Amino acid sequence: MFMTKLTIWITGASAGFGKATALKLAAEGHNLVLMARRADRLAEVEKECQMSGSNTLSLPADVRIQHDIEVAASKAVEHFGPPDVLVNNAGLALGLDRFDLANPEHWNTMIDTNVKGLLYMGRAAAKYMIETGKGHIINIGSLAGKEVYPGGHVYCATKHAVEAITKGMRQDLFKFGIRVSQISPGLAETEFSTVRFEGDLQRAHNVYKGMQPLTAEDIANCIHFVIHQPQHVCIHDIVLTPTAQATSTLINRTGQ
Template sequence: MASQKSQKTVMVTGASSGFGLETARRFAEKGHKVIVAARRKERLEQLKAELEQEFGQCCVYVLPMDVTSEEQIDSMIDSLPEDFSEIDILVNNAGLALGLEPAHKANLDDWHRMVDTNIKGLYLMTRKLLPGMVERKLGHIINIGSIAGNYAYPGGNAYGATKAFVKQFTRNLRADLLGTQVRVTNIEPGLAETEFSLVRFGGDKDKADDVYKGTEPLTAEDIAEAVIWAAEQPQHVNINSIELMPTSQAWASLAIDKVQG
């Protein structure tokens, strides 16, 4: 457990499931104060109750909000109690993929939603909390990217592009924040089994299950461990990025369209 001196205040977005939930759990297990943020308040309240039962009266604060709304971000974060107002670590986890159709068949509303959540939500949260971190000369922004931001695949179109934004935004933050003591990290998971595919396929469980059939994918716990490891490095060490895949996944060969005849 963290000592009072080393105890940090951590905010995790998208904390109602998957990577976010497990990341919040691991920080709470280590004795840190955790702000769990997501749209689904009932899931956050359930998580808070579970963490308090498992780890005792650990400090968990529920913050129901939509990261795509600048007004909600401003009002909810400005209303944080004093004990939670100085956030040391922001885990920008809120994000989603929708659809796997080729670009010319993709649903434009899905593209809008992915851009709003994966890009706009991430930079709004960062911009809101970053000034305080810089002023205190202490802080860590941990973004949850994806290997989709590094390697293209059919149907990845807008989703992959949003994660490429996360990668470059993280790098540019590192350049901007030189000399401030604020650290920035990008976590880039490969195939991982959470609610991710269920959301991507609009709740079609058969399609979602088929993605992982015959594989041993990463788990939410694996990603949470990567986040914790990056966060626990000494202050003079900045983990720029962590790219991780299950052993059952690797890069594919380049596709070639061969003309017949």
Template sequence: MASIQDQIVLITGASSGIGAACARAFAQGGAKLVLVARRLERLEELAQELKQYGTQVYCLQLDVCDRTFVKSALRSLPEPWHNIDILINNAGLSRGLDKFYTADIQDWEEMIDTNIKGLLYITRLLAPKMVERGRGHIINIGSIAGHQTYPGGNVYCATKAAVKALSEGMKMDLLGTPVRVTSVDPGMVKTEFSQVRFHGDVERANKVYQGITPLSAEDVAEIVYFCTTRPPHVNISELIVLATDQASATLVHRYTE
């Protein structure tokens, strides 16, 4: 296992769910963290929690969809935080589960801007420095939805299919450099994901996971950590992880009492 001690890890969408779980996993491994999200108060609470591991944390309030702000914010990182060793593109969301012909176009805009454009803006700024320094690892959090479309998933599935294609393209374009690219593509993970999808409808969100044991954010974070701690000559390009109760994007076994 390769050490990540004192490596600088930038995590987008770090205020909750998989992003926050990754922050905890990498803090325990001795990494230094740049935590990125729109909700600064959540980041600061997390940073306070991570002090128990003795790790250094820099909180950056940032909307990854704002290209101009992304550019200025990353270029103005304090000098000790300039050289990002590991980028975890976790920021992403789903909005709605409607048929495409009745869907809210604003929901489409938000998914496309966050899941595709946000990932591109961040990676485009950080990848050249990784190439220049001769080291780095880009982790894109995709989804089973990028491999298999499901009813009502239309645009969300399309954005995650784009993440899959972008991860493959990045790997091809970085061939010949030591920079690694990994896509970690989970199925059902119990986080705030469904609450966001259903615009805060907690009851409807809870029904998504009713009768099954879904993945946890910590399950996914452990896998991300594993990928980044392989020896430099090993690159885990793509990894699909599902709960035992889930066989595909649409096949789920639910237990009844």
């Protein structure tokens, strides 16, 4: 049990990595601020965390809207004080079409969420962390931030941006005692593919067919490990994939 109670902000907390991370940290009694667009789903996660004994505040917010983030950050600080940790998790992929056939609205949504949303949220937390002289920002990247695959042009670009922003944040903020880390998962079975393929459950299922993907809990375990390092230790990046995945396109599937 980690004895120091932390105030931890988590974006994209209504499902997937964010929800799994919230539940894991709630079990240790940390103060949690949960942010996501879907207020009903967020309220359910808030209740689950409170049942574990955590003081939890849910704040419906869209990371794509800077004003939403500034208002949510202000409310969070008013309720719990400045954040110790930000889990900058909100993100998504849309489409897997060839570049010339892709939907530009998908590009806009991915760039606004994965890049601009990450920036807005990171800036909002960093301001308070600088004032206290400590803090930890954990950006959720992807194996797609290390490689590029067919149909992944803009999604991969946004996750390459997360890697660059993470490095830039670390260089700008380390002098204030702020740690900046990245978690970069490969194939993980959450709502990710269902969102990517706009509700086509069969196509989403086929992404993980014949192999054992990562789970949301696997990523939550990594986030937990990074947070719980001593103050003098900063883990820059953790890259994790299923054992059956060597690269974005090299996957060992049973029967193939």
